[in-house]
Amino acid sequence: MRNNLSELKITEYKISARVKEKICFAFVSDLHHCENQPVLRSIQKISPDAILVGGDFMHNMSFYTRGFEFLKMCSKNYPVFCSLGNHEGRYEGDIHKAIAETGAILLDNTYTCFKSLLIGGLTSGFLTDGIPEVSWLDGFSSQTEYKILLSHHPEYYKKYIRLLSVDLVLSGHAHGGQWRFFGRGVYAPGQGIFPKYSGGVYENRLIVGRGIGNAHRIPRINNAPEVIKLVLNPKGDK
Numbered sequence: 116m117r118n119n120l121s122e123l124k125i126t127e128y129k130i131s132a133r134v135k136e137k138i139c140f141a142f143v144s145d146l147h148h149c150e151n152q153p154v155l156r157s158i159q160k161i162s163p164d165a166i167l168v169g170g171d172f173m174h175n176m177s178f179y180t181r182g183f184e185f186l187k188m189c190s191k192n193y194p195v196f197c198s199l200g201n202h203e204g205r206y207e208g209d210i211h212k213a214i215a216e217t218g219a220i221l222l223d224n225t226y227t228c229f230k231s232l233l234i235g236g237l238t239s240g241f242l243t244d245g246i247p248e249v250s251w252l253d254g255f256s257s258q259t260e261y262k263i264l265l266s267h268h269p270e271y272y273k274k275y276i277r278l279l280s281v282d283l284v285l286s287g288h289a290h291g292g293q294w295r296f297f298g299r300g301v302y303a304p305g306q307g308i309f310p311k312y313s314g315g316v317y318e319n320r321l322i323v324g325r326g327i328g329n330a331h332r333i334p335r336i337n338n339a340p341e342v343i344k345l346v347l348n349p350k351g352d353k
Contacts, residue, residue, distance in 0.1 A: 120153035120327070122339040125161065128322060132282065132347040133261040135231040141193075142343040144169035144267065144287025145326025147202065148178040149340070151185045154327055157342040158189065165229060166193050167345075168219070169287045169324065170200020170239060170267030176207050183217055190218030194229065198222050198236030200267035200288065222265060224248045232261040232347075237276075239267050249275045256280040261347070269312035269323045270305040277318075284321045285345075289313045291325030291338040300338075314341075 132138075141163040143154060158166060166189050173182030189195045197219050203210060214221045222236025224247075235255045240247040247268075255262065256279040266276065269286035276284055292300010292313035300313030311317075314325040325341040 120150055120340060123153050123157055123327065123342065124339045125157055125342050125344055126324075127344040127346065128316065129346045129348060130283065131350050132232075134347050134349050136349065138165075138230055138232070138347045139163045140165055140167050140345040140347075142167045142169060142285050142322070142324055142345055143172075143327060144200070144285075144324050145171040145290060145328055146182060146185060147171060147174040147328030148181060149328035151181055151188065154185065154342060155188060158193075161342070161344045163193060163344070166195045167234070167263070167265060167285060168195065168197035169265045169285050170198050171202040171287060171326070171328075172197065172200075173206060174202055174328070175205040179206055183213055186214065186217035186219040195219035196222055196227070196229070196234050196236070196265070198265035198267060199238045199242060201239045201241035204239065204242040224251050226255050226262075228260070232263060233258055235262065235264045235281075237264060237266040237271065247271060247275065252276070252279055252281075268305055269303075269321065270310075272312065272317075272321050282320070285343075286312070286321065286323045287326050289323055289325075290329065291335065291341070293333055293338065294336040295338045314338075 141158045141161045173179040224238050226235035263283045264281045289303035294301040303310035327340040
């Protein structure tokens with residue numbers, strides 16, 4: 116189930132945004148049960164202003180300790196904002212309390228302010244009745260600040276988010292399509308064969324990370340685990 120994190124790569128995206136100052140984020144998703152230290156070293160190289168965790172930082176009730184440890188270690192040095200993916204629904208304890216004890220800020224269908232922007236977290240529908248709670252997104256999208264939304268499922272983008280005034284959406288879940296050929300993933304949960312959103316930037320608004328851990332026994336092919344460095348530059352700056 117674990118990846119060879121010696122192949123862990125940092126992918127950088129630079130975006131011109133309606134922010135007052137340059138802001139750098141590290142975005143990670145789909146840790147599952149991976150080793151934490153290689154990921155932490157990559158984050159240290161990025162030296163972000165904050166860390167964004169886009170869900171599936173744990174795997175299930177048997178493999179959850181490392182996920183909380185990761186949040187706690189990150190929170191010692193950086194502000195950490197996280198949202199809930201489908202695998203967090205397998206945790207049988209009080210996840211709100213457990214995350215609060217790590218020092219990370221949980222965005223469970225809510226949003227918060229960081230510097231000159233807003234960060235929201237859309238919780239996976241797997242934690243409820245299969246349908247995400249999207250009613251709060253109207254209030255979030257109506258705000259005037261630059262808005263980043265953590266949405267673990269990239270397939271939610273077209274159905275629930277695309278028509279809203281959200282500046283940037285960060286997703287995971289697809290694991291890069293597991294196997295990648297000619298820059299395209301082969302399969303992703305929620306999207307099926309040859310998924311549209313498997314890794315990269317779409318419509319200049321949706322960034323899908325390939326994730327770090329591996330939820331399946333099927334190995335990745337041409338699909339290195341990934342930490343994303345996201346740099347927001349004030350409009351007019353290079």
